[in-house]
Amino acid sequence: MSVNLSKGQAISLEKQGGGSLSAVRMGLGWQAAPRRGLFGSRTREIDLDASAVLFADKQPVDVVFFRHLVSDDGSVRHTGDNLVGGAGQGGDDESILVDLQRVPVHIDQIVFTVNSFTGQTFAEVQNAFCRLVDETNGQELARYTLTGGTNATAQIMAKVTRQGGGWTMTAIGTPAAGRTFQDLMPAILPHL
Amino acid sequence: MTAELVHGQNHPLPGARLEIRLTAGNPVIAGVTLADERGQVPRPEWVGHPGAPVLPGLELPRQAAAEHRLAVDLGALPDDVCRVNVLMALPGGVGGPERFGALAAPHAAITTLDGTEIASFTVTGLDSESAVFALELYERQGAWKVRAIGQGYAGGLAAMLADQGLPQAADLAARINDAVAEGLARAVGAAPVTASNGARPGAQGGAPASPTPPPSPSSPATGVNYRHPGRRDDTPPQPVSPPQPPPTAGSGVNYSHPGRSTTPPPPPLAPPQGDGPRVPVAGDATGWSMEERLYNQVWGMFEDLARTVAAYRSAVDFADSRMERELEGVLSDPRTRIGPAADAARETARARHVQLVDQARATLDRDIAQLQAEADVVEPALPPPYARWDNPCWHAYQVPTEHPMALRMGDLSLEEAGGLRIPMLIRLPLERGLWVDTGTRDTFGLADSDQVRGQGISLAVSIAARLLASYPAGDFAVHVIDPAGTASGALTPLLNSGVLADMPAMGAAGVQSVLGKLTQRVDLVQMAIRSGAADSLPPDIDTADQLLIVHDFPHGFDDRAVTQLRYLADEGASVGVHLMMVADREESGGYGPLLDPMWRKLLRITPVPEDYLADPWIGHAWTYEPVTVPPGSQVLTQVLAQVAAARRALPR
Numbered sequence: 146m147s148v149n150l151s152k153g154q155a156i157s158l159e160k161q162g163g164g165s166l167s168a169v170r171m172g173l174g175w176q177a178a179p180r181r182g183l184f185g186s187r188t189r190e191i192d193l194d195a196s197a198v199l200f201a202d203k204q205p206v207d208v209v210f211f212r213h214l215v216s217d218d219g220s221v222r223h224t225g226d227n228l229v230g231g232a233g234q235g236g237d238d239e240s241i242l243v244d245l246q247r248v249p250v251h252i253d254q255i256v257f258t259v260n261s262f263t264g265q266t267f268a269e270v271q272n273a274f275c276r277l278v279d280e281t282n283g284q285e286l287a288r289y290t291l292t293g294g295t296n297a298t299a300q301i302m303a304k305v306t307r308q309g310g311g312w313t314m315t316a317i318g319t320p321a322a323g324r325t326f327q328d329l330m331p332a333i334l335p336h337l
Numbered sequence: 338m339t340a341e342l343v344h345g346q347n348h349p350l351p352g353a354r355l356e357i358r359l360t361a362g363n364p365v366i367a368g369v370t371l372a373d374e375r376g377q378v379p380r381p382e383w384v385g386h387p388g389a390p391v392l393p394g395l396e397l398p399r400q401a402a403a404e405h406r407l408a409v410d411l412g413a414l415p416d417d418v419c420r421v422n423v424l425m426a427l428p429g430g431v432g433g434p435e436r437f438g439a440l441a442a443p444h445a446a447i448t449t450l451d452g453t454e455i456a457s458f459t460v461t462g463l464d465s466e467s468a469v470f471a472l473e474l475y476e477r478q479g480a481w482k483v484r485a486i487g488q489g490y491a492g493g494l495a496a497m498l499a500d501q502g503l504p505q506a507a508d509l510a511a512r513i514n515d516a517v518a519e520g521l522a523r524a525v526g527a528a529p530v531t532a533s534n535g536a537r538p539g540a541q542g543g544a545p546a547s548p549t550p551p552p553s554p555s556s557p558a559t560g561v562n563y564r565h566p567g568r569r570d571d572t573p574p575q576p577v578s579p580p581q582p583p584p585t586a587g588s589g590v591n592y593s594h595p596g597r598s599t600t601p602p603p604p605p606l607a608p609p610q611g612d613g614p615r616v617p618v619a620g621d622a623t624g625w626s627m628e629e630r631l632y633n634q635v636w637g638m639f640e641d642l643a644r645t646v647a648a649y650r651s652a653v654d655f656a657d658s659r660m661e662r663e664l665e666g667v668l669s670d671p672r673t674r675i676g677p678a679a680d681a682a683r684e685t686a687r688a689r690h691v692q693l694v695d696q697a698r699a700t701l702d703r704d705i706a707q708l709q710a711e712a713d714v715v716e717p718a719l720p721p722p723y724a725r726w727d728n729p730c731w732h733a734y735q736v737p738t739e740h741p742m743a744l745r746m747g748d749l750s751l752e753e754a755g756g757l758r759i760p761m762l763i764r765l766p767l768e769r770g771l772w773v774d775t776g777t778r779d780t781f782g783l784a785d786s787d788q789v790r791g792q793g794i795s796l797a798v799s800i801a802a803r804l805l806a807s808y809p810a811g812d813f814a815v816h817v818i819d820p821a822g823t824a825s826g827a828l829t830p831l832l833n834s835g836v837l838a839d840m841p842a843m844g845a846a847g848v849q850s851v852l853g854k855l856t857q858r859v860d861l862v863q864m865a866i867r868s869g870a871a872d873s874l875p876p877d878i879d880t881a882d883q884l885l886i887v888h889d890f891p892h893g894f895d896d897r898a899v900t901q902l903r904y905l906a907d908e909g910a911s912v913g914v915h916l917m918m919v920a921d922r923e924e925s926g927g928y929g930p931l932l933d934p935m936w937r938k939l940l941r942i943t944p945v946p947e948d949y950l951a952d953p954w955i956g957h958a959w960t961y962e963p964v965t966v967p968p969g970s971q972v973l974t975q976v977l978a979q980v981a982a983a984r985r986a987l988p989r
Binding site for chain 2: 201202204206207215217218219220247249250251290
């Protein structure tokens with residue numbers, strides 16, 4: 146298991162030997178609501194959504210979320226919206242891939258968030274986590290356990306910041322409330 | 338839920354009555370020390386250990402074991418206790434291991450009385466240490482919290498207690514060890530060694546009672562690995578690794594970071610491949626056939642160019658607005674508006690702008706160079722339907738035996754991308770009709786409207802010829818409506834080669850007859866498909882795909898013909914009847930908005946370059962350049978002659 150980041154903890158994404166990380170992935174996983182049958186079941190599905198907001202000098206420039214799966218420049222890609230969750234066994238149900246070397250030069254921060262689109266708080270969702278992975282070798286860089294946390298419907302997870310030629314990751318881990326990333330913007334700005 | 342703590346992380350405690358569970362791979366001593374607000378342990382009575390197992394608010398196990406449960410009642414502690422340190426130590430002089438590095442990583446968990454785990458912590462990175470502070474419970478503003486410590490002492494209990502300010506630390510450590518030795522002597526046998534991980538609270542599931550090796554840093558059982566995960570010189574603590582040089586006598590505290598390796602990093606591996614520009618290869622995409630791979634590759638290049646230009650434009654926009662903001666900031670303050678400071682500020686703002694734009698430009702240039710290199714290998718590899726007329730493959734043209742996948746309509750380019758041209762490939766069969774807009778005004782002023790008109794019909798002929806040449810013989814038929822006969826010059830290649838299904842329709846009667854025939858065909862085929870009887874079409878129905886070129890619209894069209902044309906535009910594509918209008922929309926302005934839906938349905942292409950085509954990703958306005966035959970080239974005539982010969986060779 147990798148680093149369980151605590152709030153504000155920063156990790157440099159520089160590799161030893163000077164090279165910096167080239168690609169990171171944010172993974173989000175949760176366990177689908179139990180289902181008894183198909184007909185007549187009024188199961189409340191759980192839909193968590195991962196988003197990444199790209200900032201240039203504290204101005205939001207672009208966003209990658211379930212309605213805009215690829216940033217205009219193509220450097221950040223969402224692999225697709227999962228509306229119900231997965232088996233809850235640690236697999237990522239939604240992923241956002243960031244090609245750090247292709248991020249446009251003016252983008253200096255990328256903030257990752259998680260929202261509960263269907264409104265369940267993280268306390269109600271089973272086996273929910275989000276994590277950041279070094280995509281080049283699959284190493285987990287950071288992980289948050291969302292389940293059982295606060296009664297929040299959103300979490301501002303972490304940000305990657307451009308520093309010189311490389312990138313640094315900082316854990317934020319602030320709970321917030323909102324259906325999509327738009328609702329989180331006021332909560333994100335203080336962390337930039 | 339359990340909070341997996343990392344070194345130094347804290348977690349609030351829900352109540353005063355708690356249980357602490359300690360697990361290690363071998364029997365260990367569990368103890369606590371109580372500290373005042375300065376973090377010191379003033380007297381030996383404040384140390385709980387197997388020899389003094391009951392303290393106010395605390396109850397400890399009386400002997401060493403691989404698994405311990407400590408009961409804590411924070412409310413019952415002496416008033417001046419501000420901190421409770423939970424420690425584990427290896428018993429000395431009983432023949433067990435003498436360093437934690439030889440054991441599985443010890444684990445500490447704090448639970449409520451009903452067994453719900455609140456927080457847990459795995460102490461990793463231990464080596465020659467024989468005593469370790471695992472957790473600390475502390476009071477902060479009236480609330481108790483737990484913090485993960487993981488501080489190990491190579492000097493053992495004595496060093497650990499001395500570090501806490503106890504005067505007779507060595508004596509006390511000796512007493513504790515004696516008490517443990519007595520406890521072991523009383524025991525029936527050595528305390529059973531339980532598997533470190535299998536016996537962890539919450540994971541008790543009949544794990545085999547064999548000692549497991551310490552988990553590797555990446556395994557989920559290890560709490561924390563402080564080394565950068567991307568670094569490879571990560572040697573997990575091995576139980577049988579050669580012992581490190583013992584710490585200098587009396588040094589006590591091991592100040593080295595438990596996770597830090599003193600071994601030098603191995604030399605960096607060979608530079609990772611993938612840096613530096615890739616060598617482009619034609620057909621470098623997925624697909625079942627080379628044709629499909631090239632199609633996907635071209636679309637991939639299209640998307641890449643759209644995105645890299647989007648990144649550049651976004652960066653330049655940002656640089657512009659930032660410079661504007663900064664210059665405004667200089668101007669808005671009367672004190673700084675004039676003078677050297679203002680000049681300097683303006684200079685800085687401009688320099689920052691230039692720097693950012695230069696960076697963005699460098700990235701763009703790099704990407705364009707890569708795409709250009711790819712285009713240079715892809716372009717010659719394209720099959721005829723994808724290739725420009727000047728591609729040598731047209732000279733080696735052979736009538737295909739299979740339906741084409743896509744057709745090149747022209748080239749697409751963006752201002753920023755210099756001379757880079759992306760082939761504009763559209764899928765066949767056409768999903769929507771085409772509209773060669775002869776009302777285009779040449780933005781470069783090279784052609785007047787008559788020339789544009791002439792180029793329009795030439796483009797229509799060029800595309801029709803490409804379609805004819807891309808389909809197997811007899812699978813594609815072209816009809817022409819040219820009511821006034823004004824296009825006969827441009828239509829010569831089609832007419833002379835004899836590839837047209839019938840002569841261009843002239844006059845109102847000709848328009849009626851062609852439209853009537855095609856409308857009937859669409860109607861019949863649709864009916865046959867709906868009733869599932871596609872085999873029972875009348876034998877005189879041509880099942881080939883049809884292209885209708887309409888020149889000079891709306892000349893020669895009455896209301897009935899316009900209605901039929903709209904019907905063909907709406908319904909034709911699904912049953913293989915396609916429309917190509919060569920028209921100036923203004924000339925049919927008399928019909929008012931009635932025809933607007935038809936024009937909107939058609940794909941507009943221009944006989945002269947114009948930037949109006951939007952890509953599906955960003956929506957840049959791309960400059961479209963039509964596929965035209967190079968002046969003086971006979972390639973189109975030769976290709977059409979081959980098509981006609983192949984058609985004549987078909988069995989009737």
